[in-house]
Amino acid sequence: MTSDDALLDDLLRLAAAGGVEVDLAPDPVSARSRWSPAPLVLVGSDQAQPCLRARLPHRRRLVLVGRSGQLDPGRDVADLMGAEYVAVLPAAEPWLVDRFVECGPDRANPVAARVVAVLGGRGGAGASVVAGGLAVTAARSRLRTLLVDADPLGGGLDLVLGWEQQAGLRWPALTDADGRVDASSLVRALPSRGDLVVLSWDRGDLRSLPSSAMAAALDAGRRACDLVVVDLPRHLDDAAVTALQSVDRAFLVVPAELRAAAAAARVVRAAAPHCADLSLIIRGPSPGRIRAAELARTLGLPLAGTVRPEPVLGRGLERGEAPAADGRGPLAALCQRLVGELTGTAPGAA
Numbered sequence: 346m347t348s349d350d351a352l353l354d355d356l357l358r359l360a361a362a363g364g365v366e367v368d369l370a371p372d373p374v375s376a377r378s379r380w381s382p383a384p385l386v387l388v389g390s391d392q393a394q395p396c397l398r399a400r401l402p403h404r405r406r407l408v409l410v411g412r413s414g415q416l417d418p419g420r421d422v423a424d425l426m427g428a429e430y431v432a433v434l435p436a437a438e439p440w441l442v443d444r445f446v447e448c449g450p451d452r453a454n455p456v457a458a459r460v461v462a463v464l465g466g467r468g469g470a471g472a473s474v475v476a477g478g479l480a481v482t483a484a485r486s487r488l489r490t491l492l493v494d495a496d497p498l499g500g501g502l503d504l505v506l507g508w509e510q511q512a513g514l515r516w517p518a519l520t521d522a523d524g525r526v527d528a529s530s531l532v533r534a535l536p537s538r539g540d541l542v543v544l545s546w547d548r549g550d551l552r553s554l555p556s557s558a559m560a561a562a563l564d565a566g567r568r569a570c571d572l573v574v575v576d577l578p579r580h581l582d583d584a585a586v587t588a589l590q591s592v593d594r595a596f597l598v599v600p601a602e603l604r605a606a607a608a609a610a611r612v613v614r615a616a617a618p619h620c621a622d623l624s625l626i627i628r629g630p631s632p633g634r635i636r637a638a639e640l641a642r643t644l645g646l647p648l649a650g651t652v653r654p655e656p657v658l659g660r661g662l663e664r665g666e667a668p669a670a671d672g673r674g675p676l677a678a679l680c681q682r683l684v685g686e687l688t689g690t691a692p693g694a695a
Contacts, residue, residue: 346389347369348391349389349391355434356387356389365448373396373398377399385448386408387408387410388410390410394422397425403427403621407430408432408444409422411434412434458567458572459572462575462588463595464577464616466598467599470598472576472577473494473496474505477505478668478677479680479684481506483684485670489569489571490574491542491543491572492576493566495576496578497516497554501545501546501548506667507664507665508538508545511543512536513537514544516544516546517552519561520555532566553582555584556586563575572688577595581615594687596683597613601635606640606643613645624648624649625640625641625646626650627651650679650682650683
């Protein structure tokens with residue numbers, strides 16, 4: 346979408362290099378009917394303000410494009426538009442060609458994967474177990490699934506799955522990623538079993554995770570998988586914020602306890618501005634008999650589901666058994682329903 350002839354010439358040249366044809370809309374009125382179904386939308390800086398005034402619906406894979414020194418787009422405007430990326434030409438030309446290639450007839454995954462995040466309302470809330478359960482359930486349903494461990498201070502999702510001896514790349518090998526990662530190559534290099542692929546931490550010295558590496562990993566997951574599940578820390582660093590801003594849906598796991606509710610309120614205030622679809626998963630038991638609906642009203646979030654106490658789950662985790670691996674129990678039932686809602690598949694279609 347642009348009425349800048351010079352910018353249009355540049356974008357048509359890059360699209361041709363990427364092997365795709367483009368639809369041109371000079372303004373938001375012309376673009377409205379094609380806005381949501383398009384696999385990728387590029388908005389020239391000259392149309393940024395008209396887009397804001399037109400209040401077009403929020404969508405993924407939206408890029409604000411301009412030229413260095415002339416119509417140079419700003420991050421603030423992009424955030425108001427809901428744009429995932431800002432591309433400044435000519436520096437971003439190779440990156441834009443890659444995005445066009447992804448939309449071409451030979452792309453590996455014609456439909457971008459759904460991305461979901463899970464975070465805990467307090468320490469020990471069980472967010473990693475729920476994230477693992479969602480990923481295992483999706484893989485049992487024959488959905489290619491990437492499980493991302495975004496919590497550098499957690500115990501590691503490979504331990505939750507019993508995969509600590511599984512060979513493959515971990516985060517420290519990917520911290521220099523700059524956004525141009527071959528999706529298929531990355532997925533093949535990570536620890537995997539069947540349709541489940543995991544990106545977690547090693548046992549070496551702790552290193553900070555750049556937001557660019559997180560963005561590159563999520564972008565690769567969208568292109569190569571059917572579902573991406575991200576286990577987020579409660580204290581949101583730059584990488585976690587990047588992930589939270591990219592998800593389709595996020596779940597906050599909160600034990601049904603008074604102190605947990607107070608801690609979760611702080612997490613909600615930190616996370617809600619970065620995610621349009623944040624809902625609660627309440628985990629029992631409730632020593633004070635707090636009802637899930639009351640807790641949801643207190644935190645001001647919709648209730649996605651509840652999980653009853655499941656002692657056998659804890660014993661299985663200690664033995665290295667992945668959560669929800671057998672498809673039975675309260676957690677497995679919840680994960681089957683949520684995966685069905687996220688992907689449009691029938692619950693329990695293993």
